[in-house]
Amino acid sequence: MLTRADLAKYPFLAEASEYVRELGFSIDDIASPEFTPVLDRATSRLEEALSKGRVSSPATDDERTEILSFPVSNLILSLTGEERAKRRFALAEAKRAYELLRQETPEKLQHIATGTFHWTLRRVDLQLGQRVYDFALALPDYLRNATSLREPKWKLPNRVLDHGFVYTARDETARLLEEEVAGRIVNRSARLPGRPPKLLQPRVEQTRGLISKWLGTPQTFELPKVPVPEAMPPCVRHVIEQLDEAKNVPHMGRFALAAFLLNIGADQEEIVRLFTTKWNTSED
Amino acid sequence: MDPTSQTIQQQFQRYYLEPARRITGPQSMANREFGFLLFKEKFMVRHRSFRTNEQLLGAIRDLVPAHVYFSTARYKEPTATMEEKGWEGADLVFDIDADHLDTECKPTHDNWKCKGCGNVGRGSAPKICPSCKNDRFEEQTWLCEKCLRQAKEETEKLLDIVISDFGVDPSNLRIFFSGHRGYHVHVNSKDLSGLDEEERKEIVDYVLGLGLETKLQGLNQTSSGGVTTVEGPMMGEPGWRGRIVTGIYDLLSEGVENLQLGSAQTQAFKEWNREALFTKPFWNSVRGAGLGTWQALALKAVQKKSSRIDTVVTTDIHRLIRLPGTLNGHTGLLAVEVQSERLDDFDPFTESTVFAGSMKVHVKEAPSFRLGTVHLGPFHDESVTLPAAAAMLLLCKRRAEPAT
Incomplete structure (x- = not known):
């Protein structure tokens, strides 16, 4: 059903992984000169993704390089240890896939969706009013991918549901697949080799540079060291307010407050002081 | 514990201790969390699990709780803390509660009192108190025939959507009367049990027609x-x-x-x-x-x-929900399963009463109501001997106190 040209277009597919496995490369082969085009293409994928949020599909007949470069991009990215870049790369690759998927025949879309992604997707030929639907997609598969899409047309109340299936047009199906593709690439765990080949090191460094150039340096926020009353949940603030007004607070409320304060790391002496002044208890 | 709660608990205990009593736990029972709300200090016993119906009944007999709940979710370790339970999916559950319906009769049987300023009003409590802007109220509600009929109509609309649109096989659907003011619909479907909160929110919006253009x-x-x-x-x-x-x-x-x-x-x-x-x-x-x-x-x-379902219950994937076959501490009525083909004929005021005999109570205030074929009330500050089920209802609704 899928040709090698298809695998070059969609290197995230299960069939593409299978193809790579069958080529029988080991990690050391990366060092061989014949692998340079693969490394170059892997780097260009990353560079485009990080700089533009897009990856273009080159007019090439070197399908093997296209297919192989994808897992190598993943490998390099994993070696940088930069999680945030992973998502950007995944989205960029998924967008590229969408542009190609939307031009595919319904048969091929169905093959990809049901094969790699295990969707329950039926072909239909249905017109309701002006709308033409090509597919009926199982409700859970639809929801998993549509909840992140914000346009009103993706909201479930605006869809046509029929006995557990959501009708979709061809282009919509491709768009939902884009979401699935992004998810698959993000969750793809690149198996890190025990000792990354030396030859990859410059590519990893180069990618790190690209990441800080395009994504900046991550900001870290430090949690406050002392309890901040404004940041406490309303129920806790309510208990404190009641105590401030010298109102009686039930045992469970006092217990919850003490437990909460201990949990957020309030000083024990501080808590006891709160007890003694407000609750008129002795320290024994 | 106050005398009213003591009386209610004694009656509950007698009910649960009957030798022929049977309780059937939910599917995949060993993977569910159970919770019991006790009469004493309204304390919640949570994170319990049971392998058999007998163990479950044993715990209910020991604790004699006001309410018995089980988790809509299935867990690897139902007794562990929330973080460590290991969520394995949750039934899709819908709750239709008269509390959320705008029935015309509400002002005649419901009232509220502002906890801030003591202001009172009839019908459902407003969002904020019109005089002091406080948002906390004491509410007194009543379960009335009209409200429950409306809740049933909402349930029928819901079933149509769930079956025709969501494609749930009717054999995977169970309908329960909650024993108080509404109905629960449980969907046990492998396909839908993995839905996360955001996905369930879309289901809710679909049922409500919310955001529909x-x-x-x-x-x-x-x-x-x-x-x-x-x-x-x-x-x-x-x-x-x-x-x-x-x-x-x-x-x-x-x-x-x-x-x-x-x-x-x-x-x-x-x-x-x-x-x-x-x-x-x-x-x-x-x-x-x-x-x-x-x-x-x-x-x-x-x-x-659209069907006026409670949005929170359906979206919450860790929800505890009332166990059918147990008594509802708000009413003394039994939470019972209703076969879908006879939902239309189901009479909650007949088919969920369990207490037989009679009891003497002092009624503070109660509207007229029906239980079974008996019409009772209205009552105003009077001691009366009533059918036990009616007396229990008034005690549970805090409209009456035990009288000797």
Whole structure:
């Protein structure tokens, strides 16, 4: 059903992984000169993704390089240890896939969706009013991918549901697949080799540079060291307010407050002081 | 514990201790968390799990709780802390509660008191107190026939959506009367049990018709050669498309006058044969009714056909929900399963009463009501001997105290 040209277009597919496995490369082969085009293409994928949020599909007949470069991009990215870049790369690759998927025949879309992604997707030929639907997609598969899409047309109340299936047009199906593709690439765990080949090191460094150039340096926020009353949940603030007004607070409320304060790391002496002044208890 | 709670608990204990008593736990029982709300200090015993129905009944007999709950979720370790339970999916659950319905009778049997300033009012409590802006209230509600009938109608609409649109096989559906003010619908479907909170929110919005745009359900107009034509969904089409048309049919059947249309349009709709909705196309066959009118009607139809479910219950994937076959501490009525084919005939005021004999109570204030075939009340500050089920209802609703 899928040709090698298809695998070059969609290197995230299960069939593409299978193809790579069958080529029988080991990690050391990366060092061989014949692998340079693969490394170059892997780097260009990353560079485009990080700089533009897009990856273009080159007019090439070197399908093997296209297919192989994808897992190598993943490998390099994993070696940088930069999680945030992973998502950007995944989205960029998924967008590229969408542009190609939307031009595919319904048969091929169905093959990809049901094969790699295990969707329950039926072909239909249905017109309701002006709308033409090509597919009926199982409700859970639809929801998993549509909840992140914000346009009103993706909201479930605006869809046509029929006995557990959501009708979709061809282009919509491709768009939902884009979401699935992004998810698959993000969750793809690149198996890190025990000792990354030396030859990859410059590519990893180069990618790190690209990441800080395009994504900046991550900001870290430090949690406050002392309890901040404004940041406490309303129920806790309510208990404190009641105590401030010298109102009686039930045992469970006092217990919850003490437990909460201990949990957020309030000083024990501080808590006891709160007890003694407000609750008129002795320290024994 | 106050004397009222003591009396209620004694009666509950007698019920649960009957030798022939059986309780059936939910499917995949060993993977569920159970919770018990005790009479004493309203303490919640949580994170319990049971392998057999006998163990579960044993715990209920030991604790004699006011309420018995189980998790809609299945867990690897149901007794572990929330973080460590290991969520493995949750039934899709719907709750229809008269508390969330705007029934006309509410002002006659419900009232509220502001916890801030003591202001009182009739009907459901407002969002904030009109005099002191406080948002905390003491509420007194009553379970009335009209409210429960409305809740049942909402349940019927829900079932239609769940079966026809979500594709749930009726054999995977169970309907329960909660023993108080509503109905629960449990969907046990492998396909839907993995849905996360955000996905369930979409399900909720679909059932409520929330965010539905009529244009996206096909109601639109086109212009060609200076002629504007309205087009829209047809009767019998799947999902909200068909439901909008049947909703419009229902609205027109109930009376054109209530639709707040202009006088010319009201007249035109009156003269129009609404059976045209069954044929096609009809969107251009009412004089003076253009896209705007049809849109307004379609939105009213969505309101009419949507089911007023509780949004929180369905979205919460860690929810504890009442176990059927147990007593509801708010009423002393039994939470019971209702077979879907006889939902229409189900009478909550007959089929969920369990206490036999009679009891003497002092009633502070209670509206007139019916239990089984007996009509009782209204009561005002009086000691009366009542059928036990009625006395328990009043005790549980805190409308009465035990009398000797």
